[in-house]
Amino acid sequence: MTETLLNRRKAAIPAGAATSHPFFVDRAEGSELWDTDGKHYVDFVAGIAVMNVGHRHPRVMAAIAAQMDRYAHVAWPVQHYEPYVAVCERLNAVAPINDAVSFLVNTGAEATENAVKIARLATGRSGIIAFTGSFHGRTNLALSLTGKVAPLRASYPHFQPGIFHIPFPIPDHGTSEEESLRALDHLFRASISPDQVAAILVEPVQGEGGYYMAPPAFLQKIQQICSDHGILFIADEIQSGFGRTGKFFAIEHSGVEPDLIPVAKGIGGGLPLAGVIGKRSVMDKVMPGSLGGTFAGNPLACAASLAVFDIIRDEGLLDRATAIGQHLTTALARITARTDVPPIGAVRGLGAMVAFEVFKTEDHSVPDSDTTKTIATRAAAEGLLVLPCGYWGNTIRIAPPLTTTDKLLDEGLNRLTRALTGLYSNTIRKENHA
Ligand SMILES: Cc1ncc(COP(=O)(O)O)c(C=O)c1O
Structure with a gap:
């Protein structure tokens, strides 16, 4: 299904109107999406910080x-x-x-x-x-x-x-x-x-x-x-x-x-x-x-x-935005400290506008835009939508709907951890980023 749609897209639409992820949305609900092949995604993008009240709010x-x-x-x-x-x-x-x-x-x-x-x-x-x-x-x-x-x-x-x-x-x-x-x-x-x-x-x-x-x-x-x-x-x-x-x-x-x-x-x-x-x-x-x-x-x-x-x-979404931000930045600080992920840091957030950066070096001096893109792709394969951005192209931004539950935040974070840890083994990270 996705393959056929991608071919139609390629034939009908110029590359200038680019799309980050090669799948088609079938339906969305709250902070979740399903693609036309039935795959499930946790949505940490919210249509680029648009769906603050979630998809299909009644x-x-x-x-x-x-x-x-x-x-x-x-x-x-x-x-x-x-x-x-x-x-x-x-x-x-x-x-x-x-x-x-x-x-x-x-x-x-x-x-x-x-x-x-x-x-x-x-x-x-x-x-x-x-x-x-x-x-x-x-x-x-x-x-x-x-x-x-x-x-x-x-x-x-x-x-x-x-x-x-x-x-x-x-x-x-x-x-x-x-x-x-x-x-x-x-x-x-x-x-x-x-x-x-x-x-x-x-x-x-x-x-x-x-x-x-x-x-x-x-x-x-x-x-x-x-x-x-x-x-x-x-x-x-x-x-x-x-x-x-x-x-x-x-x-x-x-x-x-x-x-x-x-x-x-x-x-x-x-x-x-x-x-x-x-x-x-x-x-x-x-x-x-x-x-x-x-x-x-x-x-x-x-x-x-x-x-x-x-x-x-x-629904008290201003307070919820603050709570979501705290939940995400605390978890990201934990993930950042792991040794089996690429060098990531600069975890920051104002409310539910949360980000971290990816670097080529352990001292966080050289931004790594290629690995940032790879992380977003791997996250999508794990069933999590995140979006790269940044002046140096090395930022992963996280902007979930403000209605996202803690349970779904944790599910998204688990998928993100799997995407990050799958990238390098501890040894490879040390060799590549010494
Ligand atoms: C801060 C800011 N200004 C302007 C725009 C442009 O908005 P639109 O894409 O709706 O034209 C964006 C879109 O991402 C934005 O983030």
């Missing part, structure tokens, strides 16, 4: 079905519908922004593009500062904002002008907070004056970049620099938002109040929905009619989103 399914009975699409630019308003009210209520307003779009890339567009319109400035290792989407502006060459920016030389990258602070990889801030100072002296900068765009926890957390003090300093120079602070919460880190938004861990927050992924419970939350004073500078799109804020996605908000509240 309340999400009921909400979509009820909305489907009334209307599926009518287009917000043409007439109003209540679920769109309700989602924006809920976003405004949970956002760490005073006097927030919101509007809806379809995808994360669209949300970051809109946040940048608003920042440029509101300030009358064009400069945008983003970070190395960042990921903000694959459309042209979003790609220009993204701070990683392969496979994202490679072979697309025509980026939008006015976008600059400074190093994201990752002390483990040699960049301290001070060095990041010094790079910003150099940028202001060498390339663009602060009064030409519309916004600084930062992921409070980098997603595709490797699940690196920006230290709260660093975010506070960036905010101070922003307010000193009339620069807007944009927190990209597309991957880190919707409860994943134990708070509704990861930026809340730092106490920083952003001007704009692009959101996507977990907001729609599996349906494509995204949005931008922002200070009313900033958003109101944008001309009527310049924001939105045909499908933006689709009613079915809005209905699903309202159910997601309720589930996060009623």
Whole structure:
């Protein structure tokens, strides 16, 4: 079955639209998946940090079905519908922004593009500062904002002008907070004056970049620099938002109040929905009619989103995200200490946004992206889905649904241990990684 489907896929779809694992999903439930050959998987990917309330949550399914009975699409630019308003009210209520307003779009890339567009319109400035290792989407502006060459920016030389990258602070990889801030100072002296900068765009926890957390003090300093120079602070919460880190938004861990927050992924419970939350004073500078799109804020996605908000509240998923993070990081620290696994370390997590890194050397000085990919492949063979990521390509990220039980977490961890221990015997590890 899988073989036939893979052949059809190869014939019909270009390699650019790549897929990590060579199997086809038959069905999914909670934190589990089954492929078309009947194989079972524990899902530590959650559709790339989307299915925070799990697959096929009954309340999400009921909400979509009820909305489907009334209307599926009518287009917000043409007439109003209540679920769109309700989602924006809920976003405004949970956002760490005073006097927030919101509007809806379809995808994360669209949300970051809109946040940048608003920042440029509101300030009358064009400069945008983003970070190395960042990921903000694959459309042209979003790609220009993204701070990683392969496979994202490679072979697309025509980026939008006015976008600059400074190093994201990752002390483990040699960049301290001070060095990041010094790079910003150099940028202001060498390339663009602060009064030409519309916004600084930062992921409070980098997603595709490797699940690196920006230290709260660093975010506070960036905010101070922003307010000193009339620069807007944009927190990209597309991957880190919707409860994943134990708070509704990861930026809340730092106490920083952003001007704009692009959101996507977990907001729609599996349906494509995204949005931008922002200070009313900033958003109101944008001309009527310049924001939105045909499908933006689709009613079915809005209905699903309202159910997601309720589930996060009623099932205590913020606390559960924290507990899942503790459970996973404790277990990973144990696994890391084993001598029959490749050199892994840098175990970290903010809530249920958990990661570890794979190295070629015992001193953890040389990242090993090839073995990282092999681990993900071996894990899938063991029936566990994990996803590699990272600026150095050597991070395994773990982002299970926030509804995952301890029993299923342990089952996933057992499968991960089998994938890791199957890679090298103790002797081979010592020979290869001396
Ligand atoms: C932080 C961040 N921003 C933006 C995006 C782009 O979102 P989308 O793939 O929905 O366009 C992603 C996707 O992974 C992301 O993690």
